[in-house]
Amino acid sequence: MGSIDWSTIGHNTLKVIAVGVVLGAGLPFLFAVGIRLWDQGSGGEHADGTMTAGKPAALTAAYILSAIIALVVIYGVLYITKSSLDHYLGIKLPT
Amino acid sequence: MSGELFILILVVVTAVGFDFTNGFHDTGNAMATSIATGALKPRVAVALSAVLNLVGAFLSVKVAVTVTTSVLKIQEKSGGLIQGLDQEKAIFIIFAGLIGGILWNLATWLFGLPSSSSHALFGGLLGAGLAALGTGGINWNGLVSKVIVPALMSPFIAGAIAALGTYLIYAMTRKVRQSKRSSGFRWGQVATASLVSLAHGTGDAQKTMGVIALALIAHGSLSDKDIEANGLPVWIILVCAGAIALGTYLGGWRVIRTLGKGLVEIEAPQGMAAEAASAVIILTSSNLGMALSTTHVATGSIMGSGVGKPGAQVRWSVAGRMAVGWILTLPAAAVGGAITYYIGHAVGGVGGALLIFAILVAMSAFIYLRAQKQKIDAANVNADWDDATGSVAPASQQTPTDANA
Numbered sequence: 001m002g003s004i005d006w007s008t009i010g011h012n013t014l015k016v017i018a019v020g021v022v023l024g025a026g027l028p029f030l031f032a033v034g035i036r037l038w039d040q041g042s043g044g045e046h047a048d049g050t051m052t053a054g055k056p057a058a059l060t061a062a063y064i065l066s067a068i069i070a071l072v073v074i075y076g077v078l079y080i081t082k083s084s085l086d087h088y089l090g091i092k093l094p095t
Numbered sequence: 096m097s098g099e100l101f102i103l104i105l106v107v108v109t110a111v112g113f114d115f116t117n118g119f120h121d122t123g124n125a126m127a128t129s130i131a132t133g134a135l136k137p138r139v140a141v142a143l144s145a146v147l148n149l150v151g152a153f154l155s156v157k158v159a160v161t162v163t164t165s166v167l168k169i170q171e172k173s174g175g176l177i178q179g180l181d182q183e184k185a186i187f188i189i190f191a192g193l194i195g196g197i198l199w200n201l202a203t204w205l206f207g208l209p210s211s212s213s214h215a216l217f218g219g220l221l222g223a224g225l226a227a228l229g230t231g232g233i234n235w236n237g238l239v240s241k242v243i244v245p246a247l248m249s250p251f252i253a254g255a256i257a258a259l260g261t262y263l264i265y266a267m268t269r270k271v272r273q274s275k276r277s278s279g280f281r282w283g284q285v286a287t288a289s290l291v292s293l294a295h296g297t298g299d300a301q302k303t304m305g306v307i308a309l310a311l312i313a314h315g316s317l318s319d320k321d322i323e324a325n326g327l328p329v330w331i332i333l334v335c336a337g338a339i340a341l342g343t344y345l346g347g348w349r350v351i352r353t354l355g356k357g358l359v360e361i362e363a364p365q366g367m368a369a370e371a372a373s374a375v376i377i378l379t380s381s382n383l384g385m386a387l388s389t390t391h392v393a394t395g396s397i398m399g400s401g402v403g404k405p406g407a408q409v410r411w412s413v414a415g416r417m418a419v420g421w422i423l424t425l426p427a428a429a430v431g432g433a434i435t436y437y438i439g440h441a442v443g444g445v446g447g448a449l450l451i452f453a454i455l456v457a458m459s460a461f462i463y464l465r466a467q468k469q470k471i472d473a474a475n476v477n478a479d480w481d482d483a484t485g486s487v488a489p490a491s492q493q494t495p496t497d498a499n500a
Contacts, residue, residue, distance in 0.1 A: 009240055012383045016376060017252055024375035025260035028283070028368050032267040035279040039271040046272060073286060076378065077293065084154040087326075 023072075031069055037062035102186055102448040103314045107307055109193045109455065111338045114303035116200040117212040118148060118342025121299065123351035124209070124373070124393035125291035128366030128400075130476060131355030134281035135288075137346070137473035143285075144292040145344035151296020152336030165237040166217050167224045169309075175319040176312055185313040187439050188223045189306060190448065194455045195219025195432030199424060201462045207349035207357070207471075207487030208420040211388035213302060217242050218428025226433040227440070241385070246421070249387045250395030253376050257396035260368035261403030268364065280363035287370035292343075294377045295389050300339045307331050348471040349487050354394065356480045357413045357487065359401030368403065369396040391421065412485055 041059030043052045078085065085091045126140040135143065164170050169177055169185055176185055196212070196219035203210040217238075224232045268276050304327055311317035317328065355361060361369075373389075373396045380387040394417060401409040435454070439447040469488035478489035 005240060009244055012380075012385055013248060013252070015383060016379050016385070017256075019379045020252065020256040020372065020376050021259065023379075024256045024372040025263060025368070027375075028260040028287075028371045029263040029267065031280075031283050031367070032264040032364070035276060036268055036271050038279060039268075039275045042275070073290065076290065076374075079378070079382075081154045081297070 027069060027072060030065060034062045034065035034069070037065065098445045099183075099186075099314060101445055102183075102190070103310060103316070105448050105452050106186060106190045106193070106310045109190060109197070109452065110303055110307045110310065111334055112455075113193045113197050113200075113212075113216065113306075114300065114335050114338040115342040116197050116204075117299050117303065118145075118339035119345055119347045120200050120204055120209075120212050120342075120350060121295055121389055122343045122346050123354040124389045125288045125295060125370070127351045127354035127393075128361050128369055128397060129281075129284050129288045130351055131361045132277075132281065132284065132363045132366050133477075134284045134363060134366065137348075137351075137476055140288075141344050141346040141473075143289065145340045147289055147292035148296035148300070148343045149336050149340035151293045151298075152300030152339055153332060154297050164234065165241040166221045166234055168232050168234050169224070169228075170312075171319070176309075182313050182315065183444075184227050184440075186310060187436060187447070188220065188227050189310050189313065191223035191226070191436035191439055191451065192216065192220035192432045193306065194435045194451060195222055195428045195430070197455060198431050198458055198462075199428040201459055202427075203420055203424075204347050204349055205462050205466050206420075207353040208417055209350045209354055209390050209394055210417075210420045210424045211246070211390040212299065213388050213390075214242070214246065214421070214424040215428045216302065216306075218425040219432035221425065222429030222432030222434075223436040224432075225429070226436040242425070245380070245385050245387050246391055249376070249380075249391045250398070253372055253392040253395035254399030254402065256376065257369045257372035257399030258403030259399075260372055261365050261400045262405075264364045264368055265404055277363050280367050283367040284363055284370060287367055287374055290374040291370055291377065291389070291393065294374060294381070296336075296339065298377070298381055299389065300335045303339070304331050304335045307335070346473070348473065348476045349466070352471055352476045352478075353413065353417075353487055354397055356477060357410060358394070358397050358417075359407060359409050361397070361400065362404070365400035365404055365407070369393070369400040372396040372399065410480070410482075410485075416485075 037058045041055045041062055043054035045051055122141055122144055126135070126144045129135045130137050130140050167188070169180055169188060171177060176182070193216070196215040199210070199215040199218065200212055221233065221238070308317060308322060308327060308331065312319060359365070373393045376392050377387060377389055398409055398414055401407045435451050438454070439451040441447070442450050471488065475489050478491070481488070481490040483490070
């Protein structure tokens with residue numbers, strides 16, 4: 001029965017927390033920014049009855065943001081499957 | 096057919112059965128929030144999750160030896176059996192461990208408790224190992240550092256990150272029109288839930304594949320060198336992928352209901368925050384070799400999304416019951432595994448194997464029939480939560496006697 005390696009456990013936990021905050025909370029936040037820009041950009045009637053014109057710049061920004069998020073997610077999927085990609089197709093992911 | 100081969104077949108069938116309950120029990124981790132917010136119709140959600148689990152399982156190329164090596168000292172790092180261990184003993188440890196795991200999975204499902212399938216398997220193996228080999232056969236270091244410590248921390252980490260995400264999302268979208276907010280976040284929710292399903296398929300199907308491989312190694316019909324050279328036999332991958340996908344598709348509606356309706360009343364932005372936190376944590380931790388339970392992470396995230404939304408309420412009584420379920424999972428499955436091992440070993444040979452298999456079938460049938468009395472399926476999975484009894488069955492489904500039970 002060996003001693004328990006607390007420092008590795010602690011180190012790994014900090015990594016999970018760091019990545020979790022950046023991607024797990026950060027990406028949804030970016031997505032929320034995109035939703036807000038999309039809402040502002042598309043104009044139309046609001047809850048208080050006022051009408052606003054669409055803002056093309058905000059809409060464009062919203063689309064760019066969603067594209068960035070989609071790319072990150074696609075990379076995430078490739079990352080999960082990286083050992084299979086290597087095994088079956090011999091493709092190695094850039095890390 | 097030789098007796099050993101017959102026992103091996105029973106063990107493989109039981110392992111596939113465990114894989115099935117694994118899928119069935121964990122559908123909710125990925126899909127409960129999407130079902131509760133209406134982002135996906137219940138049947139569509141479980142079908143999507145099933146397909147992604149299937150894809151994920153096919154993507155497994157490595158044998159997960161961690162399942163057995165984390166808690167038991169019966170397998171070398173290379174995958175081979177430890178020298179000097181009796182083969183029949185090894186097979187019975189695996190067999191009894193699987194039975195302990197399955198029975199705990201089914202019992203928690205009956206009560207709609209999202210308990211960890213991996214912990215059920217760990218617990219079952221632990222109990223069977225203790226019964227067969229005594230304390231010397233247990234990898235205590237692995238048990239603490241790979242199973243217990245991560246289990247204690249993961250719900251809190253996941254909950255905190257989901258709470259932060261939820262808070263930020265609501266702060267950012269406060270002025271956004273309701274219609275835009277719901278429709279936008281539903282997309283995000285479906286995407287993040289899909290990621291969780293895929294991660295589940297790659298991680299959890301592998302665990303059963305590892306157990307089946309170990310049984311074959313113990314029997315002598317497969318060696319660690321074969322796996323090293325040619326990978327896992329294809330039929331193991333096919334059967335495990337199919338079983339976990341089928342289980343997922345049938346949907347553990349009782350668990351889905353507790354997660355989606357019982358814990359917090361959830362909206363699309365919360366659902367997305369919860370699943371995003373779950374997906375990222377599961378993937379990061381498995382990459383670091385920490386096998387976190389999907390269930391612990393997902394449940395923590397969903398709770399966190401309730402904490403992070405201003406004005407939202409978490410049903411702490413439901414959360415408390417889940418926590419008790421989690422604490423009980425390891426010891427309860429261990430007791431099941433140990434008792435099964437004693438029974439199987441006392442009778443011994445083919446007769447012992449047949450007897451414990453019959454016990455498994457009989458108890459599973461009993462739990463299934465018990466669940467059918469208060470059936471939960473796609474039709475009533477989203478019915479209002481009954482706060483008076485706190486039961487997973489909706490009020491209309493309960494008979495007076497059951498409400499008191």
